[in-house]
Amino acid sequence: MINLASRDVLHGWGKFLFTGIGLGLLIGATLTMGGVFRGMVDDGQVLIDNSGAELWVVQQGTLGPYAEPSSLRDDVWRGIAGIEGVAETGNAAYLTIQMAHAGKDTRVMIVGIEVDRPNRPGAPPYLTAGRPILQGHYEAIADERAGLKLGERVKIRRHDYTVVGLTRRMVSSSGDPMIFVPLKDAQEIQFLKDNDALVNERARTAANPAFNRPGVPGLLEAAQASATQAKSVNTVLVRLVPGADPARVANEIQRWKRLTAYTKAQMEDILIAKLIATSAKQIGMFLVILAIVTAAIVAFIIYTMTLAKVREIAVLKLIGAKNRIIAGMILQQALALGVIGFLVGRLAAGLWGPAFPKYVLLLPGDAVAGFAIVLSICALASSVAIRAALAIDPAEAIGG
Amino acid sequence: MDKMNKPVPAIQLTGLKKRYGTGDAAVDALKGVDMTIWPGEVVGLVGPSGSGKTTLLKCLGAVIEPTAGRMELAGDVIYDDAWKIPDLRALRRDRIGFVFQAPYLIPFLDVTDNVALLPMLAGQDNTSARKRALELLTALDVQHRAGAQVSQLSGGEQQRVAIARSLANHAPVILADEPTAPLDSERALTVVRILNDLAREYQTAIIVVTHDEKIIPTFRRIYHIRDGKTHEEAGEGRAI
Numbered sequence: 194m195i196n197l198a199s200r201d202v203l204h205g206w207g208k209f210l211f212t213g214i215g216l217g218l219l220i221g222a223t224l225t226m227g228g229v230f231r232g233m234v235d236d237g238q239v240l241i242d243n244s245g246a247e248l249w250v251v252q253q254g255t256l257g258p259y260a261e262p263s264s265l266r267d268d269v270w271r272g273i274a275g276i277e278g279v280a281e282t283g284n285a286a287y288l289t290i291q292m293a294h295a296g297k298d299t300r301v302m303i304v305g306i307e308v309d310r311p312n313r314p315g316a317p318p319y320l321t322a323g324r325p326i327l328q329g330h331y332e333a334i335a336d337e338r339a340g341l342k343l344g345e346r347v348k349i350r351r352h353d354y355t356v357v358g359l360t361r362r363m364v365s366s367s368g369d370p371m372i373f374v375p376l377k378d379a380q381e382i383q384f385l386k387d388n389d390a391l392v393n394e395r396a397r398t399a400a401n402p403a404f405n406r407p408g409v410p411g412l413l414e415a416a417q418a419s420a421t422q423a424k425s426v427n428t429v430l431v432r433l434v435p436g437a438d439p440a441r442v443a444n445e446i447q448r449w450k451r452l453t454a455y456t457k458a459q460m461e462d463i464l465i466a467k468l469i470a471t472s473a474k475q476i477g478m479f480l481v482i483l484a485i486v487t488a489a490i491v492a493f494i495i496y497t498m499t500l501a502k503v504r505e506i507a508v509l510k511l512i513g514a515k516n517r518i519i520a521g522m523i524l525q526q527a528l529a530l531g532v533i534g535f536l537v538g539r540l541a542a543g544l545w546g547p548a549f550p551k552y553v554l555l556l557p558g559d560a561v562a563g564f565a566i567v568l569s570i571c572a573l574a575s576s577v578a579i580r581a582a583l584a585i586d587p588a589e590a591i592g593g
Numbered sequence: 594m595d596k597m598n599k600p601v602p603a604i605q606l607t608g609l610k611k612r613y614g615t616g617d618a619a620v621d622a623l624k625g626v627d628m629t630i631w632p633g634e635v636v637g638l639v640g641p642s643g644s645g646k647t648t649l650l651k652c653l654g655a656v657i658e659p660t661a662g663r664m665e666l667a668g669d670v671i672y673d674d675a676w677k678i679p680d681l682r683a684l685r686r687d688r689i690g691f692v693f694q695a696p697y698l699i700p701f702l703d704v705t706d707n708v709a710l711l712p713m714l715a716g717q718d719n720t721s722a723r724k725r726a727l728e729l730l731t732a733l734d735v736q737h738r739a740g741a742q743v744s745q746l747s748g749g750e751q752q753r754v755a756i757a758r759s760l761a762n763h764a765p766v767i768l769a770d771e772p773t774a775p776l777d778s779e780r781a782l783t784v785v786r787i788l789n790d791l792a793r794e795y796q797t798a799i800i801v802v803t804h805d806e807k808i809i810p811t812f813r814r815i816y817h818i819r820d821g822k823t824h825e826e827a828g829e830g831r832a833i
Contacts, residue, residue, distance in 0.1 A: 194713050195706055204701035508697045513686020513714050588656045590697055591770055
């Protein structure tokens with residue numbers, strides 16, 4: 194039996210192809226939306242994975258350090274390091290800032306890490322160029338998406354930093370590229386006030402009678418000195434000894450140190466389930482709307498294509514073609530349109546995805562699921578046209 | 594011929610009626626049509642607009658259901674106050690050929706496949722269906738356009754292909770609705786000659802609905818239809 198669908202498609206291939214391309218661009222937008230969501234999840238995942246930590250110790254009762262502010266003294270690691278099962282600790286400070294670079298503002302996450310030895314928790318696990326931070330101050334490792342070059346000097350708040358290393362896919366949960374600097378510098382960037390504020394604060398403190406009590410010499414100086422010290426970090430990253438139970442160690446830290454400790458699974462839950470939950474719902478809504486729009490467009494296209502063949506369908510029915518042959522022709526054309534649309538859409542998403550400011554991750558599994566959904570939508574949408582075709586009276590071929 | 598060697602009409606209509614609508618709005622399009630057409634005959638069906646020609650053609654073609662009466666096709670009762678054949682589409686496919694005013698070929702199939710489609714729909718394999726199509730295209734002298742697209746054919750060529758299609762399943766009856774309307778005199782007479790040749794060669798009964806004064810004199814028998822009733826008269830049977 195002749196395949197009527199393929200013959201019809203080949204007969205008007207130009208129109209069919211352009212229709213498929215138009216549909217494909219819409220499918221491409223849908224796939225990209227899905228890719229944006231996957232990118233957000235992946236950003237959260239790489240943030241967790243690349244930190245090299247198995248536990249995150251944060252200020253009690255907070256969801257820090259990524260989802261909520263958290264402040265810890267930078268010496269609490271000593272007590273944590275003594276708990277059974279803890280192999281290594283690393284203080285870390287995180288701060289998202291707007292950095293002026295190459296004449297434009299770039300949003301980056303400043304990460305303060307301990308640089309006394311390599312591979313401390315928090316340090317980037319690999320470099321694509323350059324070397325690790327070796328000096329205690331004013332050196333930086335930047336993610337490639339920050340747009341910095343090796344050896345370039347960049348101003349972050351008060352100081353200039355030399356980019357000594359580059360890394361890749363080190364981003365915040367919002368997709369902002371990370372710039373790693375020594376912990377002391379990050380503490381200053383985050384916690385130290387500017388000079389005007391310090392002068393102002395000193396004057397206020399000096400005017401406070403509580404700090405000028407007779408018989409307590411040095412109190413005012415001590416209070417003023419504390420205002421210029423940055424001794425806080427956002428989290429202590431903990432690496433465990435092999436075989437240690439993360440939940441048990443987290444429990445021990447919470448119990449004895451009055452801090453909150455999160456395991457990797459809990460941190461994934463915070464970053465992926467909680468932090469991006471609203472965005473995920475937003476994107477989900479968009480995907481649903483785009484799926485409905487796609488279905489409506491496919492239905493309209495197939496319906497219009499079918500109505501353009503009323504006479505041919507009437508003739509087919511008159512000369513004895515069974516309903517399944519006619520329905521099969523329309524269904525196959527709808528599916529062919531879906532296949533063309535999907536291929537164009539996947540190609541388009543792959544081409545324009547990297548141009549998006551945020552990471553767009555197109556997973557093969559999502560593509561397979563998307564393909565199945567597109568075909569399902571096309572099959573569903575063709576039912577309207579099939580219904581119309583089956584209602585065509587063969588007498589229309591005779592006229593009268 | 595039946596088992597007793599008695600000739601069997603290709604079409605036998607007895608008191609065929611068709612009413613559209615009900616109550617006061619009812620219109621009797623056919624008011625008891627009697628008609629007998631023998632194998633190998635080409636019969637004209639003429640009448641003014643609205644006389645019931647197309648309704649009769651649609652009833653004969655099992656496209657619409659008559660209201661009452663009896664229809665026999667090559668000796669088989671297909672309608673007797675109700676359809677006696679469960680699958681009307683198969684009936685049309687296997688036993689009735691159609692030729693329309695416009696050829697209504699399938700534009701996305703080439704000439705051969707337009708003709709071969711019918712045998713394929715009847716379950717023949719592609720090779721034998723195409724072989725049959727080529728035989729018919731040769732008989733109708735359009736074999737040289739076998740691989741062409743429909744849009745590349747002239748009006749006359751398209752009508753020949755449509756005739757070939759109507760014969761593809763060896764239908765004992767062909768219903769032709771104004772087959773010469775879009776053609777000039779010469780081509781119209783050619784089509785009638787072809788129909789006569791095919792009727793003789795394949796022993797096919799052909800009913801030609803027409804207004805065309807050019808071809809009416811060519812029929813040996815003519816059924817006039819007026820106000821839903823037919824009466825038969827002898828035609829001139831002029832040689833083409």
